[in-house]
Amino acid sequence: MRSNMKKMVLLLCIPALLAAPLSGCGKNEGSGDDSNLLVVYNYGEYLDPEVIDLFEEETGYKVLYDVYETNEIMYPKVAANPSQYDVICPSDYMVTRMAEEGLIAELDMEALPNAKKYIGQEYWKMSESFDPGNRYSVPYLWGTVGIMYNRSMVDEEVRSWDILWDPKYYDNILMQDSMRDLFAVALKKLGYSLNTTDLKELQEAKELLIEQKPLVQAYVVDEVRDKMIAGESALGVIYSGEAEYSRWENEDLAYCIPEEGTNVWIDSWVMTKESRHKKAALEWIDFLCRPEIALMNFEFIYYSTPNTGAMDLMEEELLENDVLFPDLSKYKLEPLQYLGKEAERMYYNLWKEIKSA
Amino acid sequence: MTKTRRISGFLGLPFVFWAAAFIIIPLLMVVWYGLTDENGALTFANIAAIAQPAHAKALLLALLLSLLATAVCFLLAYPLCMFLVEAQKTSNSFLTMLLIVPMWMNFLLRTYAWQSILEKTGIINTFLTAIGLQPLRLINTNGAIVLGMVYNFLPFMVLPIYNVLEDIDKNVINAARDLGANGRQTFLKVIFPLSLPGVISGITMVFIPALTTFVVSSLLGGGKILLIGNVIEQEFMVAYDWNLGSGLSLVLLLFIIINVVVSVISERGEEELRRRKSDAEA
Amino acid sequence: MALIFLFMYAPIALLIVQSFNKSKSRGRWGGFTFEWYGSLFSDESIIEAFTNTITLALLSSLIAVVLGTAACIFLTKLKKRTRSILMGVANVPMLNADIVTGISFMLLFITLRIEFGYSTILLAHITFNIPYVILNVMPSYRDLNPHIYEAALDLGASPAYAFFKTVLPEILPAILSGGLMAFTMSIDDFIITHFTAGAGVQTLSTKIYSEVKLGIKPEMYALSSMIFLAVLILLILVNRVQGSSRKAQEEEV
Numbered sequence: 001m002r003s004n005m006k007k008m009v010l011l012l013c014i015p016a017l018l019a020a021p022l023s024g025c026g027k028n029e030g031s032g033d034d035s036n037l038l039v040v041y042n043y044g045e046y047l048d049p050e051v052i053d054l055f056e057e058e059t060g061y062k063v064l065y066d067v068y069e070t071n072e073i074m075y076p077k078v079a080a081n082p083s084q085y086d087v088i089c090p091s092d093y094m095v096t097r098m099a100e101e102g103l104i105a106e107l108d109m110e111a112l113p114n115a116k117k118y119i120g121q122e123y124w125k126m127s128e129s130f131d132p133g134n135r136y137s138v139p140y141l142w143g144t145v146g147i148m149y150n151r152s153m154v155d156e157e158v159r160s161w162d163i164l165w166d167p168k169y170y171d172n173i174l175m176q177d178s179m180r181d182l183f184a185v186a187l188k189k190l191g192y193s194l195n196t197t198d199l200k201e202l203q204e205a206k207e208l209l210i211e212q213k214p215l216v217q218a219y220v221v222d223e224v225r226d227k228m229i230a231g232e233s234a235l236g237v238i239y240s241g242e243a244e245y246s247r248w249e250n251e252d253l254a255y256c257i258p259e260e261g262t263n264v265w266i267d268s269w270v271m272t273k274e275s276r277h278k279k280a281a282l283e284w285i286d287f288l289c290r291p292e293i294a295l296m297n298f299e300f301i302y303y304s305t306p307n308t309g310a311m312d313l314m315e316e317e318l319l320e321n322d323v324l325f326p327d328l329s330k331y332k333l334e335p336l337q338y339l340g341k342e343a344e345r346m347y348y349n350l351w352k353e354i355k356s357a
Numbered sequence: 358m359t360k361t362r363r364i365s366g367f368l369g370l371p372f373v374f375w376a377a378a379f380i381i382i383p384l385l386m387v388v389w390y391g392l393t394d395e396n397g398a399l400t401f402a403n404i405a406a407i408a409q410p411a412h413a414k415a416l417l418l419a420l421l422l423s424l425l426a427t428a429v430c431f432l433l434a435y436p437l438c439m440f441l442v443e444a445q446k447t448s449n450s451f452l453t454m455l456l457i458v459p460m461w462m463n464f465l466l467r468t469y470a471w472q473s474i475l476e477k478t479g480i481i482n483t484f485l486t487a488i489g490l491q492p493l494r495l496i497n498t499n500g501a502i503v504l505g506m507v508y509n510f511l512p513f514m515v516l517p518i519y520n521v522l523e524d525i526d527k528n529v530i531n532a533a534r535d536l537g538a539n540g541r542q543t544f545l546k547v548i549f550p551l552s553l554p555g556v557i558s559g560i561t562m563v564f565i566p567a568l569t570t571f572v573v574s575s576l577l578g579g580g581k582i583l584l585i586g587n588v589i590e591q592e593f594m595v596a597y598d599w600n601l602g603s604g605l606s607l608v609l610l611l612f613i614i615i616n617v618v619v620s621v622i623s624e625r626g627e628e629e630l631r632r633r634k635s636d637a638e639a
Numbered sequence: 640m641a642l643i644f645l646f647m648y649a650p651i652a653l654l655i656v657q658s659f660n661k662s663k664s665r666g667r668w669g670g671f672t673f674e675w676y677g678s679l680f681s682d683e684s685i686i687e688a689f690t691n692t693i694t695l696a697l698l699s700s701l702i703a704v705v706l707g708t709a710a711c712i713f714l715t716k717l718k719k720r721t722r723s724i725l726m727g728v729a730n731v732p733m734l735n736a737d738i739v740t741g742i743s744f745m746l747l748f749i750t751l752r753i754e755f756g757y758s759t760i761l762l763a764h765i766t767f768n769i770p771y772v773i774l775n776v777m778p779s780y781r782d783l784n785p786h787i788y789e790a791a792l793d794l795g796a797s798p799a800y801a802f803f804k805t806v807l808p809e810i811l812p813a814i815l816s817g818g819l820m821a822f823t824m825s826i827d828d829f830i831i832t833h834f835t836a837g838a839g840v841q842t843l844s845t846k847i848y849s850e851v852k853l854g855i856k857p858e859m860y861a862l863s864s865m866i867f868l869a870v871l872i873l874l875i876l877v878n879r880v881q882g883s884s885r886k887a888q889e890e891e892v
Contacts, residue, residue: 044853065684069852076597077837080749084837171477171494177580217477218497218579222853226664232477249664348596349411356411356418356583364798369713372706372769376728379766383743384731390746437643454874459647461870462654462863465829465847469855470650473657473665480653508646569736572829576851586738593742593834603746606739617734 038280039064041074041085043267044222046141048300055287061280069221070178078103083274086281089140091267092130093180096338099136104270106135111282114289114309122328123306127266129335137268138285141303143240144264144326144333145181146257148224150250153234158256161189164235165208170215174227174236177219179351180336181263182209185237188260194334197343206350210357219355228253239265240323241303247323255323261332266306387610390603403604412588412605419584422499423567426506427514430563431556433507434514442522453519460512468505468576475501475577497579505573510566514559521555522548557623561616569609585609651867658860665854675861682858684846689862691757692826692842699764700772700821704814706765707772711780714773732767733774740767741834748835755837763835764828768821775817779810 040052044067052063066085068074071094078085082103090098098104109116115138123139131137149158153172156163164173164185176182184194186205196202217233224236229249238246243255269288271281287293291309298305298314304324305311311319319325339347394400406412437456444452459467474480475495482492495501525548533543567573571586585605592602658676662669679685710729714722732740744763753759783806791801829844836845843862850856 044849067849069849070595072595076594079597081755081837084754213581216581219581220579220852226854229664230478230667345596345598352411352583352588352591355580356414356588365713365716368709372710372713372729373725375706375766375769376725379744379747379762380728380731383740383747386746386750387739387743433643437640440640451878454878455644456647458867458871458874459651460827462651462867463843463847464827465844465851466654466855466859466863467650469847469851470653470657473653474649508650511647565734565736569738571738572848589738589742593745599746599749602742606742609736610739613734613736613739 035277036061036280037064038062038277038284039066039084039086040284041066041068041078041088043067043089044069046089046267046301048296051288051293051296054293055284058287059280059283061277061283063284072178078272082272083276085272086275086277087269087271087284089267089269091265091336092127093336093338095127095137095268095270096130098270099131100338103273104136105273105275105278107138107271107285108282109134112138112286112289114286118289118291118294118307118309120306120308120311123266126264126335127268130266130337131268137270138289139266139268139306140288141241141297141301142264142266142306143304144257144331145176145184145237145239145262146243146255148228148236148238148243148246148253148255150228150231150234150252151254152231152252158235158254159259161185161258161260164237165189165212165215167215169234171217172234173212173216174224174233174238175212175216175219176224176237177221179347181237182219182351182354183347184263184336186212188258188262191260194263195337195339197339197346199346202346202350206354209354213354213357239303240326241301244302244321244323257326257331259332261334264328264333264335266335387603387606390599391607392604394600395598403601404607406601406604407608411583412585415583415588416585416608418499418582419568419586422502422584423506423564423570426503426510426567427560427563429503429507430511430514431560434511434518434559435556438515438519438522441519445523456515457512464509465572465576468509468573471501471505471508471577472496475504496577497581499582501577502574502582502584505577506563506567506570509573510563513562513566517555517558517562518552519555521552525551554623554626558620561620565613565616568612654860655864655867658857658864660857663854663857675857676865679858679861682856684841685856685858685862688841688843688846691840692844695757695760695764695842696822696825699761699768699825700818702765703768703772703821704818707769707817708776708780708810708814710769711773711776714777715781726773729773730770733770737828737830738834741831744831745834755835757837757840759835759837760832760840760842763831764825767828767831768825771820771824772814772817775820776810776813779813780806783809 038061040063042065046067052065055061056063068077071091074088074090075094075097078088078098079101088098088104095104119139123142124134126142127134127137127139147158147161147163149163154163154169163169164175175185180194183202183205186208187194187196187201190201190204190208192198192201192205218227220227222242224238225242225246227233228236228238228246231250231252238255240255240257243253246253247255269285271278271285275281288297289307289309291307291313294305294307294310295313298307298310302324391403392399392401394402407416441453441456472479476482477492477494477496479496481495486492529547529551530543533547538546569586571584571590574582574584574587585608589602589605589609592598592605596602657665659671659673660668661672661674714725717725741763744759744766747753748755748759787805788801791805792798796804827844829848832842832845833848836842841849843859847855847859850859
């Protein structure tokens with residue numbers, strides 16, 4: 001029996017021998033001198049990879065690039081090892097939290113001439129809601145959260161979050177899989193603030209989301225886009241930037257900001273307090289604020305940019321696009337704020353109840 | 358002789374050190390975190406938390422689905438192994454090999470591929486609608502999770518069963534036949550009891566990874582199905598509550614210990630059998 | 640029977656088809672292309688993940704082989720009770736659920752303030768590889784005739800020389816299969832790596848897991864298809880050679 005077991009194992013393993021010489025010796029870099037290193041931690045697919053090459057070429061730094069899917073995945077990694085990363089791109093409420101907990105450093109605005117010059121005034125003002133005095137963060141991209149729908153499957157006009165509770169769309173609804181984004185939908189439908197810490201309001205939102213769960217096809221993050229393009233679902237909650245891209249791939253798709261109001265978000269670059277490469281970090285942030293570079297990233301991702309320099313380089317037609325650059329006064333928009341550890345835990349426990357329902 | 362002993366003691370040092378540093382101490386850390394709160398005070402709250410509805414539901418669902426998956430694995434693997442042992446006699450080991458080759462494609466990718474097969478615009482439903490039938494809701498269901506578990510862990514059931522079946526002395530089977538047992542009797546009274554050790558080790562090898570998985574459920578569950586593995590993974594990677602995560606893992610550890618005890622007992626039984634057999638032969 | 644094989648191979652066939660799909664979206668067929676097989680080699684992050692996976696597997700199985708073989712020699716010299724306790728401990732990573740093992744490592748490294756990265760993954764992989772080496776080497780070592788080694792010593796060989804000349808050749812097949820088993824386990828691991836990986840270090844498994852949320856890059860399909868086909872061809876060849884040599888043996892008999 002033993003010999004047979006071994007024969008099996010060997011069969012299993014022979015390929016290993018084949019793979020071994022293929023790999024060669026690649027694991028030398030990263031060791032030793034790391035003074036010209038820069039460790040960047042960003043959302044996945046949130047930067048034109050060519051920008052990294054350009055930055056490396058121009059400055060001589062070596063960029064180590066790592067990505068995450070949600071703020072909640074990024075935060076514990078950084079908190080557990082604060083010196084591991086140099087620059088990060090968190091969303092609004094996460095900036096507040098990281099600043100409060102001393103994880104990120106105040107930025108020397110004098111070292112960021114491009115940021116000062118090109119980031120539009122209204123965006124600096126918007127980010128004051130989570131970073132008073134604009135001390136810690138430089139806006140990178142922004143947008144709204146809304147409903148994307150497939151016009152070949154939805155005949156009615158989409159105006160309100162209510163449609164996501166319509167039994168007609170059983171198994172045809174995609175919701176966001178990040179905690180705050182999911183609650184924001186229910187809270188807005190109920191007419192509450194999406195920053196509420198009132199347990200009664202949150203319980204109500206939870207009940208509503210549990211009631212909705214049988215209709216929901218899946219809770220997903222970035223797959224909403226591909227699934228909507230493939231026609232897997234009729235309705236999906238999505239970030240405005242993804243909406244623009246999806247519309248090119250499938251012209252049946254449309255995007256709407258519900259009338260009850262929604263979340264406006266800003267993702268911003270911050271520098272960790274324990275960063276070992278602060279000079280490089282500032283150079284990186286300022287590099288991204290150059291109009292041509294901001295334009296490259298905009299054209300790669302198609303999320304709204306706060307960079308006025310980049311906007312000047314765009315065609316008129318794009319600027320009139322209501323999804324990318326919505327009239328801020330027309331909609332009820334509210335950024336997410338950091339609510340403190342206890343409230344976070346409360347949200348998290350309620351979220352778990354929804355997920356296990 | 359003392360010299361050899363000293364040398365072997367010296368050889369053992371790195372291993373003993375390694376086992377202490379990377380097996381014992383890490384496990385004690387889980388116990389420590391599981392039994393304390395964030396201020397370091399002793400508490401049983403993290404373990405008692407398993408009784409909270411969300412956690413209890415996740416554990417029960419995981420138990421249910423993993424038991425189901427284990428049963429399906431067994432029902433598929435046993436006849437398959439009998440067939441393979443037969444085939445082995447006549448042809449070569451090619452078929453057996455074909456069963457193992459898939460393991461050489463990354464298991465995350467293979468599991469993910471099931472999405473394209475099961476989803477609404479996927480292969481099965483496209484086919485169903487093409488022949489005029491109603492499409493089915495396949496992906497993001499408990500059934501999809503069980504399928505994913507079976508798909509991933511089936512080889513763990515096949516290997517041990519195959520090994521014991523191949524090991525059975527053909528003379529014993531022939532003797533049973535000669536003594537007038539029909540096919541069914543031979544199977545129930547001779548083959549199956551002899552293969553039991555393999556079956557038990559197969560069951561334990563499938564059950565534990567299925568019970569504790571968070572990968573299959575997150576790849577095929579569409580975020581709608583929360584198993585205990587998902588809860589623990591998220592406590593660590595998302596909610597950042599290591600105490601609660603550790604406490605819940607201690608509950609899992611209990612199931613693992615039960616499982617190990619069962620497999621040790623059955624192994625003992627197997628050894629006993631073997632000894633008796635060799636005694637008898639002598 | 641055929642159904643089980645269909646069940647095992649359907650997803651694989653799909654992945655291979657996908658690797659020739661011109662469209663980047665999973666749900667759409669955009670025409671046939673070899674493009675991804677070319678761009679694969681210029682995609683640094685995939686190549687790096689591949690290299691990491693392979694070097695981790697090589698290093699961890701190599702170190703596990705040395706430690707595990709030494710442990711076997713040490714363990715057989717012990718009294719039965721101590722031996723079975725130590726064996727029990729050594730087997731823990733094999734019997735434990737991966738998620739618990741992963742978590743225990745994460746907590747250890749956090750407490751010791753060891754920075755997460757390549758070396759933490761390596762430590763974890765060595766640890767869960769050791770039991771597979773012991774599992775293979777132990778029976779073979781126990782079956783050895785101890786007198787040969789002692790005879791070599793009596794004839795004046797140094798212990799090391801005696802070991803390399805008399806013991807090692809005998810247990811080498813077991814060491815090799817143990818090492819290969821460890822290598823496979825390391826390549827296939829995701830869960831433990833998930834909990835012990837740090838900034839910028841990715842293996843194929845962790846890379847695929849994070850890409851699932853964004854849509855898997857077609858280059859990944861291409862790489863996996865290549866690995867898979869290489870393995871398949873190799874196995875068929877080995878099988879042929881084995882088959883013909885067996886036949887030759889039978890004829891001789």
